[in-house]
Amino acid sequence: MPKLSVYFIRAALLYLLAGFTLGALLLTQKGLPFAVEIWLLRPLHIEVVIFGWILQLVMGVAFWMMPRFAEAPFRGDERPAWLAFICLNLGIWLNLISFLIYDAALLGLAGRALEVLAIVLFARHLWPRIKPFADKLAAKGRE
Template identity: 35%
Template structure:
C-alpha cells in the first residue's frame, strides 16, 4: 500500500473517531447543561464525517486501487497526490475551527477563514480529479 494511501486512510480513521466523539458531545448538549456554543459544532461534525472520513477514505483507496497510468508513473503524479492530501486536510481543519468561531462571533474575520477553507478543499478536489482522471480508461495499453 502506498505511503500516501496510508496517510489518507489513517487520517480518515482519526477524523471518524473525532466525529464520533463530537457527535457524543452534541447529543449530550440536549440532556446536560453544556455551554451554548456547543450547538455551533454541528457543521464541524458533518464536515469531519463527509470530508474527513468519507472523502479522505475515497481519495486514499482510489490513489491505491485505480488502474495504473503508465509503468513509469503507475499512480500519476505523487507530488499532486501529496498536494491533494495537504490541501484537503488544511481546508478541513481550518473549517472545523472557523465554522463554530464564525457562528459565535460573526463579523470577526472568521467568515474569511471559511472562504479560505472552502478554496483549499476545492483545490484539493481539483488536484485529485486531475491526478485520477487519466486512470479511468477502458483498458491498460502497456504505455
C-alpha cells in the first residue's frame, strides 16, 4: 500500500472512531436524554462520517488500487493527490469548527470550497489512471 493511501485510510479510520462516538452519543440522547446540547453535534456527526470516513477511505483505496503506468512514476504525478489529502482534511476541520461557532457561514463556505478543491485535485490525479492495466498495455506493445 503506498504512503498516501496509508495516510488517507488511517485518517479515515480515526474519523470513523469519532463519527461512531458522536453517533452513539446522539442515539443515547434519544433513548435517555442527558444533555439537550448534544443535538448541536449532529452536523459534526454527518460531516465526519461522510467526508472524513467514507469519502476519504474511498480516495485512499482508489489511489492504491487504480491501474498504474508501465513506466515510473507508476502512479503518475502524485502531487495533486497529496494536495487533495491536505485540502480535504483542512476543509473538514473548518466545517467542524463552523458548526460549533455562532454565525460562521464564511468559515463553512471556506471549508466546503476546500473540499471541492480536494475532489477536483484528486480527479485530476486519477483521470489518466482510469485505463487498461499496465501489463495489458505492455503486452499490446510487444505485439
